[in-house]
Amino acid sequence: MTDNRRAFIKKSVALSGYSLIALASSEANAEWLAETTSTDILQQTLKRLFKDQEITESDQIDIQIPKTAENGASVPITVTSSLNNVEGISILIEKNPIPLVAKFEFSPDLLPFVSTRLKIAETSAVAIIVETNEGFYTASKKVMVTLGGCEL
């Protein structure tokens, strides 16, 4: 009887240990998959748009976007920049099925300013790429979405 009990306890401990390992690894796997696939799409879009040109981080791009969006179907965004000779502004959303939102080409008669409303599918980073005559600059901001914009 006691032997049985001991064996049972041993087995159950061993089993729960295994299941924990299995659970942890499957979670890690899912995370890894999501990470690689989403960045792949973003990287591909970037490659197609900017053809391997160097994009540097910049703090001279100001993004005004709510930190949490209750409704992802319409998220207001305003982008301004203090960079000189801005020729274009692109908006990308990392986790959307198609990351590119819009790409605007500006003539020198315009101030580096754009304001619009976005659909954001899930909590994701919103990246801005500003093209100047000297190169490409980027900045990004994270937006929490409580209700996705793609089902709406």
Next chain:
Amino acid sequence: MSSIKIRTKRMDGNTQIRMLIAHPMEHGRNRDTKTNALIPAHFIQELTVEHNKNVIITGTTGANISKDPYFAFTLKGGNAGDIITISWVDNLGNKDIQEHIVN
């Protein structure tokens, strides 16, 4: 009636151009609630803004822009009486154009 509404405002020597376009901006992954069939993609692909017949903005837009899109830009300088022309083309080949005089 045109689908484009344009408003301009002179601010600190610059001109703010705001536009509101009536368009469904469907991205093709939504389903009809009654028939459960996919609603085909229908979104604005090109947006062009002209100032006195000179193109100042060309935009490539995707379906990630909200329904009935809103855009705002700022033009350096600009005078009363300038003509702003805004036009769009969508993925089904529909287009619309609207002129506005800065007041």
